[in-house]
Amino acid sequence: MFYSKEEFKENFVKLLEQQQQPASSKTAYSILAGMVREFVQRDWDETTYLYQEEQRKQLYYFSIEFLIGRMLGQNLVNLSLYEMVNEGLDELGYSLAELEEQEPEPGLGNGGLGRLAACFMDSLASLQMPGHGCGIRYKGGLFSQGLNDGFQTEQPTDWINDSIGWDTRREDLALYIPFFGKLHASGKGPFKPEHRDAKWVKAVPYDMPIVGAYGNTVNTLRLWQAELPEQQLLPAGDIDAYQQQVETISDRLYPDDSTEEGKLLRLKQQYFLCSASLQTIVKNRDFPITVLPKHVAIQINDTHPALAIPELMRILLDEEGLSWEEAWGITTHTISYTNHTILEEAMEKWSSQMLEQLLPRVYMIIQEIDRRFKEKCHQEKLDPEALKKLAIIDDGTVKMATLAVVGSYRVNGVAKLHTDILKMREMKELNEHFPHKFHNKTNGITHRRWLVKANPELSDLISSAIGDEWKRDTMKLHKLNEFTQDPVFLGDFKAVKQQKKNQLADYLVKHQAVTIDPESIYDMHIKRFHGYKRQLMNILHIQMLYNRIKEDASYRPHPRTFFFAGKAAKSYQFAKQVIKLINTIAEQINTDPVARHHLHVVFVEDYSVSRAEKMFPAADISEQISTASKEASGTGNMKFMMNGAVTLGTFDGATVEIVEQIGDDNAFIFGLSAQQVMQFEKEKTYHAREFIEKDREIGRVVSELLSGSLSKGAENIDFIRRQLIGENDPFFVLKDLQHYARTHNRVLAEYEDSLAWQEMSVVNIAQSGIFSSDRTIRQYSDEVWGLEKVHSK
Ligand code: NBG
Numbered sequence: 001m002f003y004s005k006e007e008f009k010e011n012f013v014k015l016l017e018q019q020q021q022p023a024s025s026k027t028a029y030s031i032l033a034g035m036v037r038e039f040v041q042r043d044w045d046e047t048t049y050l051y052q053e054e055q056r057k058q059l060y061y062f063s064i065e066f067l068i069g070r071m072l073g074q075n076l077v078n079l080s081l082y083e084m085v086n087e088g089l090d091e092l093g094y095s096l097a098e099l100e101e102q103e104p105e106p107g108l109g110n111g112g113l114g115r116l117a118a119c120f121m122d123s124l125a126s127l128q129m130p131g132h133g134c135g136i137r138y139k140g141g142l143f144s145q146g147l148n149d150g151f152q153t154e155q156p157t158d159w160i161n162d163s164i165g166w167d168t169r170r171e172d173l174a175l176y177i178p179f180f181g182k183l184h185a186s187g188k189g190p191f192k193p194e195h196r197d198a199k200w201v202k203a204v205p206y207d208m209p210i211v212g213a214y215g216n217t218v219n220t221l222r223l224w225q226a227e228l229p230e231q232q233l234l235p236a237g238d239i240d241a242y243q244q245q246v247e248t249i250s251d252r253l254y255p256d257d258s259t260e261e262g263k264l265l266r267l268k269q270q271y272f273l274c275s276a277s278l279q280t281i282v283k284n285r286d287f288p289i290t291v292l293p294k295h296v297a298i299q300i301n302d303t304h305p306a307l308a309i310p311e312l313m314r315i316l317l318d319e320e321g322l323s324w325e326e327a328w329g330i331t332t333h334t335i336s337y338t339n340h341t342i343l344e345e346a347m348e349k350w351s352s353q354m355l356e357q358l359l360p361r362v363y364m365i366i367q368e369i370d371r372r373f374k375e376k377c378h379q380e381k382l383d384p385e386a387l388k389k390l391a392i393i394d395d396g397t398v399k400m401a402t403l404a405v406v407g408s409y410r411v412n413g414v415a416k417l418h419t420d421i422l423k424m425r426e427m428k429e430l431n432e433h434f435p436h437k438f439h440n441k442t443n444g445i446t447h448r449r450w451l452v453k454a455n456p457e458l459s460d461l462i463s464s465a466i467g468d469e470w471k472r473d474t475m476k477l478h479k480l481n482e483f484t485q486d487p488v489f490l491g492d493f494k495a496v497k498q499q500k501k502n503q504l505a506d507y508l509v510k511h512q513a514v515t516i517d518p519e520s521i522y523d524m525h526i527k528r529f530h531g532y533k534r535q536l537m538n539i540l541h542i543q544m545l546y547n548r549i550k551e552d553a554s555y556r557p558h559p560r561t562f563f564f565a566g567k568a569a570k571s572y573q574f575a576k577q578v579i580k581l582i583n584t585i586a587e588q589i590n591t592d593p594v595a596r597h598h599l600h601v602v603f604v605e606d607y608s609v610s611r612a613e614k615m616f617p618a619a620d621i622s623e624q625i626s627t628a629s630k631e632a633s634g635t636g637n638m639k640f641m642m643n644g645a646v647t648l649g650t651f652d653g654a655t656v657e658i659v660e661q662i663g664d665d666n667a668f669i670f671g672l673s674a675q676q677v678m679q680f681e682k683e684k685t686y687h688a689r690e691f692i693e694k695d696r697e698i699g700r701v702v703s704e705l706l707s708g709s710l711s712k713g714a715e716n717i718d719f720i721r722r723q724l725i726g727e728n729d730p731f732f733v734l735k736d737l738q739h740y741a742r743t744h745n746r747v748l749a750e751y752e753d754s755l756a757w758q759e760m761s762v763v764n765i766a767q768s769g770i771f772s773s774d775r776t777i778r779q780y781s782d783e784v785w786g787l788e789k790v791h792s793k
Helices: 005-017 025-054 072-078 082-091 096-100 112-126 239-250 260-283 289-295 308-319 324-334 352-358 360-379 384-390 400-406 416-426 428-433 447-453 456-466 474-483 487-512 535-551 573-590 609-618 636-642 655-662 674-683 688-694 696-707 714-726 733-751 754-766 773-785
Strands: 058-062 131-136 144-148 151-155 175-179 182-184 194-196 199-211 218-227 296-301 335-338 349-351 397-399 411-413 438-440 521-526 560-565 599-604 621-624 646-649
Touching (some): 058 112, 058 260, 072 096, 072 112, 072 199, 082 096, 112 131, 112 199, 112 218, 112 296, 112 447, 112 773, 131 260, 151 573, 175 260, 199 239, 199 260, 260 296, 260 349, 289 296, 289 324, 308 324, 308 400, 352 397, 474 773, 535 560, 636 646, 688 733, 696 714
Parallel strands (some): 296 335, 411 438
Antiparallel strands (some): 175 199, 199 218
């Protein structure tokens, strides 16, 4: 270990010299990571020891995704070693930034849900709270995205083979999980089924250290890998084929579920995660099982881990021998649930038949939970419609969100608006039945990655103005409000923003061979591709701008670069067509001799945490344009805000709360409100056709679109056509389009007043403190988990 820059340099050089091969950046990265790993290990051992000593309550956060991003840089920041190492390497002729790029990035998540889990891990460790993650160690993670003729391509990633391994294999904690088979009841006494002819899978945990800032807390992210079990648990037959079947469980995140086979695989993954995580928690405890809720809290991140409820019941009933009432009491005081969506299609449902076949005992328990719950509901004399909504098993399917609510002690949405909609509409009956369960926890993001690490220049500027206490307590960013009129500070801010814009431009030249104008306005729409997120509206508006430039020689607006980044799920054809559309329009505009001086469209490929770290700090405008009511929270909106980008968006998700913080004058809000959207949905009074027929500009852009001229062929937009025309534009793209266009004009006009623009940016930063995930985690801890700070030094 090293305690000064000189010592660091000395050790680093010594280790380099011991290498056989010439010191490539990869080697230098491995050496550095190994050196950092020593600090981490020391603190990790100490934290583990302390947790055992102090017997404090532990939280386990179950999630199918953990989008943790690269570890080296963040670990250095959290260990307060970043500057020392950066300078030391610089003096030795190495660039830390370049070494960081050598780290393979684990793609263990898809979007906000997985990144939220990662931010929560960082906050828990930094607040010195005992909170750990439980997930799956996907070999491939989410696919890596490329573009071929404007179409998304998907390649498997292989982060594990390339990795220096921050994680540690824990063979000693390996477990076995049964699938399929039959139950046989024992003869006498309490029902204790024996599971025969099961197909066994070995679950091996890999522990990843989660390094907290400020203290020495290192928590654990436990990721499970599926492997072939030992001889005695192997089925008869072809072992190679069985091995392959077993290993697919931890092969990919979100396997294609458009087939029955794919669905079964997803279900296996979910049970694998829940069973392995719960079995270790229960087995390795040192307290009586009856007081589990005093020692353990389990948060299920969306419904993917909702099988934790019947699985914990199974363990308590069959392995610990408790009665149903005791087991139910414990389960419903241990588990709580976060909902992340109101989209009907995203609410998971599993076929009863599939569940019963794959997990016979678990299904039996779900049936019993459902039977008892229905019995209770019947006593309340509810109408049949309400009863149907409250059913866990309905029409041959198991509704996982309902199961999650019934089996949890607290249920939350992720922004005020989202929670209200859940309570009033999607989960109205459940909320009426359990009036005290529902609560809101507005999401947050870790400023340690999204500001301190991603934007050290801005971070330093902030500290030079208000000191650096804000790093520990982001509410102190409020002090920046005193600088919103200070021309010197605003000028400095502008210079930092320009620097980040230049850096991004350089990065894109190097990594994507794209040249952008760093003087242009950077307008960014970066998130998963989805109908409700309305990338389609954005690109149609860009096409409208292009048409106007072509038509009107006096219209020559300030240069703007429109960035898109994000992946479309493999089987989501509509979203893939939007990607193709964006790229084709981009080609047309970027090569047009006139338009290209005013508009530039860039699709940044293979969006990831590390790319996001380069993009957020460089943005001028944050596009948050989801159909109001559909975006549960959004967290990109917070990352942009904290880096001084100004929001152009709808009143949706946490954007509502962002505007509450900064006031209407410091954001550009447009479009239908959530209320209006819900009203239109209910009354069915919106007719997309009217907009196409009556609005000349919209009519033109839609007919260009439908002709296929914007996508090199009408067959490349048939899913878009179906949605806009056949399904009457369910996301109100055409309805909001003109208001969106007018709002863009307002943005452009305000951008011309440079000082006023920077003032808006700085207000955004000053008011962003509340969106730190430290605040969110404190609230969860106080109101749901009951954790206590353990480690202090
Ligand atoms: C996403 C929502 C976002 C939200 C994140 C984190 C899913 C299912 N939901 O709005 O779309 O910010 O969850 O809560 O990925």
